[in-house]
Amino acid sequence: MRVHKSDEFTRLSLVKYAIRDLAPLAEELEAHGRTVYGLHAGDPIKHGFDIPEVLKRALIEVIEESPPSIHAYGNSSGDPELKEAIVELEYRKSGVRPAKEDIFITIGLSEAIHNLALALLEPGEFRTLPGPVYPLYMSHAVIADAKYNFYPVKPVVEDGGRREIDEDVLRRTAKDSNAIVVINPNNPASYVLDYRELYKIVDVAGEYGIPIIADQIYDDILFVDHYTHIVKIAKDVPVIVLNGFSKNFRITGRRVGYVRFYDPEKYLPKEVKETFSRKKRNRIKYVSMDFVTTKYKFDKLLRTRISGPMIIQRAIAKALKEYSKELWEDVRRFVEVVKKRMFYGYKLLKEIEEVEITEPQGAFYLFPKINVIKDEKCFVISLLEKYGYYTVPGSGFGAGGEKHIRILGLAKEEILEGFAEALRKEIEYIKNVRRGSQVSA
Numbered sequence: 001m002r003v004h005k006s007d008e009f010t011r012l013s014l015v016k017y018a019i020r021d022l023a024p025l026a027e028e029l030e031a032h033g034r035t036v037y038g039l040h041a042g043d044p045i046k047h048g049f050d051i052p053e054v055l056k057r058a059l060i061e062v063i064e065e066s067p068p069s070i071h072a073y074g075n076s077s078g079d080p081e082l083k084e085a086i087v088e089l090e091y092r093k094s095g096v097r098p099a100k101e102d103i104f105i106t107i108g109l110s111e112a113i114h115n116l117a118l119a120l121l122e123p124g125e126f127r128t129l130p131g132p133v134y135p136l137y138m139s140h141a142v143i144a145d146a147k148y149n150f151y152p153v154k155p156v157v158e159d160g161g162r163r164e165i166d167e168d169v170l171r172r173t174a175k176d177s178n179a180i181v182v183i184n185p186n187n188p189a190s191y192v193l194d195y196r197e198l199y200k201i202v203d204v205a206g207e208y209g210i211p212i213i214a215d216q217i218y219d220d221i222l223f224v225d226h227y228t229h230i231v232k233i234a235k236d237v238p239v240i241v242l243n244g245f246s247k248n249f250r251i252t253g254r255r256v257g258y259v260r261f262y263d264p265e266k267y268l269p270k271e272v273k274e275t276f277s278r279k280k281r282n283r284i285k286y287v288s289m290d291f292v293t294t295k296y297k298f299d300k301l302l303r304t305r306i307s308g309p310m311i312i313q314r315a316i317a318k319a320l321k322e323y324s325k326e327l328w329e330d331v332r333r334f335v336e337v338v339k340k341r342m343f344y345g346y347k348l349l350k351e352i353e354e355v356e357i358t359e360p361q362g363a364f365y366l367f368p369k370i371n372v373i374k375d376e377k378c379f380v381i382s383l384l385e386k387y388g389y390y391t392v393p394g395s396g397f398g399a400g401g402e403k404h405i406r407i408l409g410l411a412k413e414e415i416l417e418g419f420a421e422a423l424r425k426e427i428e429y430i431k432n433v434r435r436g437s438q439v440s441a
């Protein structure tokens with residue numbers, strides 16, 4: 001007889017996605033007539049932005065001008081025309097032209113994160129994540145019956161928003177791991193790693209012969225004047241680059257992401273390889289074979305879900321190829337507004353007692369540490385129930401999220417002002433309650 005198992009006793013009980021965990025509570029409040037300000041999800045459209053005008057035009061043209069086959073299932077690994085456009089885009093960003101067959105298009109970048117966990121991790125194996133991390137990297141490792149650990153990416157306090165990785169800690173953590181993940185620019189902490197930090201990751205991955213998974217979905221949303229595409233410095237280390245169009249083109253609901261497999265075995269010139277020791281040459285060959293298998297498994301998984309949405313893929317290809325100038329000009333204007341709002345929010349929060357926050361360098365989140373927090377989730381529930389601001393508890397982002405909350409920093413100035421006021425009141429309230437309990441004790 002089949003025995004009913006409650007969620008508590010299944011593998012999925014460990015699967016959490018803190019960004020949407022409080023959605024039922026938020027919906028209930030709204031159903032009772034309360035205004036809820038959604039500062040939880042990274043969705044620009046919900047905060048007054050629109051999609052690029054030329055992308056809208058491209059969508060209409062694709063629908064009007066394409067044969068009926070545009071409404072049919074497409075290639076599992078993605079629209080060939082969008083792959084061509086991504087080859088050019090990745091070439092411009094990294095300086096190394098990928099082969100078309102090394103590009104895979106997914107249903108949002110989320111699908112890529114899911115499939116990569118299944119393709120790379122066998123049950124019991126683990127991978128190494130930055131702390132704090134975007135939660136899907138934890139959830140999908142668990143779904144794959146695997147594990148994860150963290151290397152901390154810590155603020156260099158005296159130096160604006162700069163963060164550092166302790167290479168020895170990374171080396172210890174990644175020993176026996178089968179991949180190192182880096183999210184740059186980062187969600188949730190909005191830092192941008194400079195090339196010195198990225199080199200540490202490349203060196204450790206190279207030493208152990210494991211690939212780097214580099215999530216660069218925010219690489220167009222920068223407030224600093226430096227950015228290093230990981231492929232530029234990967235040398236002899238294989239990299240799986242993850243990117244997409246949800247954020248820069250503000251099409252979160254259209255669901256288009258992509259993966260680029262960069263295998264140095266294919267790119268390193270023979271003369272360079274000849275300078276390597278035999279051991280190193282063999283290791284590169286071995287890692288490369290492994291990499292081919294991962295790519296094969298990834299492709300196989302894409303076939304099981306038949307195809308992604310085709311009209312939007314073709315429209316992005318059209319916009320990138322035919323309206324490139326207007327498209328990137330639109331992204332530039334979007335980033336200008338995001339930067340203005342992010343710094344406004346940053347300054348408001350910085351002035352609040354008990355709040356520590358580093359200067360944002362890219363992406364669109366604010367991730368303050370709030371010293372009075374004892375339980376992040378309770379704190380976030382209070383902000384939602386008492387004041388209507390829906391944020392995310394730092395504990396949902398793994399190591400380094402303690403006492404933190406994540407706020408969407410691209411919200412309009414007046415919403416950020418209201419939020420800062422609510423935060424100030426809640427901190428004051430907690431301090432008063434604690435003072436009161438000390439007096440009565």
Ligand SMILES: Cc1ncc(COP(=O)(O)O)c(C=O)c1O
Nearest residue numbers: 042108109110134187244246257
């Ligand atoms: C770092 C990072 N990777 C991946 C994703 C998923 O993107 P998509 O909406 O394309 O699935 C997000 C979304 O917030 C993200 O922040």
